[in-house]
Amino acid sequence: MRLANKTALITGGNSGIGLATARLFIAEGARVAITGRNQETLDAAKAELGPNLLAIQADVTDVEATERAVAAAVEAFGKLDILFANAGIPGATPVGGTTLAAFDQILRTNLTAVFFTVQAAAPHLNDGGSIILNGSVHAVLGMPGYSAYAATKAGVRAMSRVVASELAPRRIRVNTVVPGATRTPIWNRVAPDAAAMAVFETRISKAVALGRLGEADELAKAVLFLASDDSTYVSGTELVVDGGATGSPSGAPIYR
Secondary structure, eight states: OTTTTOEEEEETTTSHHHHHHHHHHHHTTOEEEEEESOHHHHHHHHHHHGGGEEEEEOOTTOHHHHHHHHHHHHHHHOSEEEEEEOOOOOOOBOTTSOOHHHHHHHHIIIIIHHHHHHHHHGGGEEEEEEEEEEOOTHHHHOOTTBHHHHHHHHHHHHHHHHHHHHHGGGTOEEEEEEEOSEESGGGTTTOOSHHHHHHHHHHHHTTSTTSSOEEHHHHHHHHHHHHSGGGTTOOSOEEEESTTTTTOGGGSGGGO
16 A cells, blocks of 8 residues: 555545545555544544544634644644645636735635645655645636735745745655646535536646546546656655646637
8 A cells, every 4th residue: 555654634535536536545554634614524534534534623824823723633543744735726716806805815715724734734744755735727727817826826836845845854755736627516616516516627627638528536546656656756746636637728629
């Protein structure tokens, strides 16, 4: 098993990519602490994944709550080997139709909270550990209406390089996984039922070289690579998992 005797903390680990990653990490031998805001989905994750999972209710925008969650994970499982700063929220912020509060909420959740999650966890990480940040193709796509979200993910991209430099003396690797459109609950706001999701997926898939949305399990496998000893000489970089949407856009079905 690739994570035998390892301990991991995953923020936003109660759904989507975070939950898929927790599931895979445990299958690979890790003990995993997850955080999330929704107690019901935390309880469901705990019921599914069993004694090697610690589920902690915490809002990543609350720095003190994050620090308490890190402390609880360390108390339960010992020092950390892996941090996956995954928690984030979607949200449109079109020019001319956005309030300061809406813009600020996305920045606080997707960027500021990532930094303070890393800061809280860093003293408790074993030397030689791994930090993975969750980015997005929105950092480079220029998607209309998503200025705040894109800015946060561009910020995560830049921040990962800085933190990789800061923690290099401790041999802690810092990388970013960059999902493209992935089938997770993040789309519930724009596609609230199966019929709407089918329409949405058909439209989005036309711009993806591989012609489909990604699956959360596929993203989890990329995170596993960055978390495991298979990537011991990988730091300060990005692993893009987007079906070719940004690397080979001319291969997308819309151009065929």
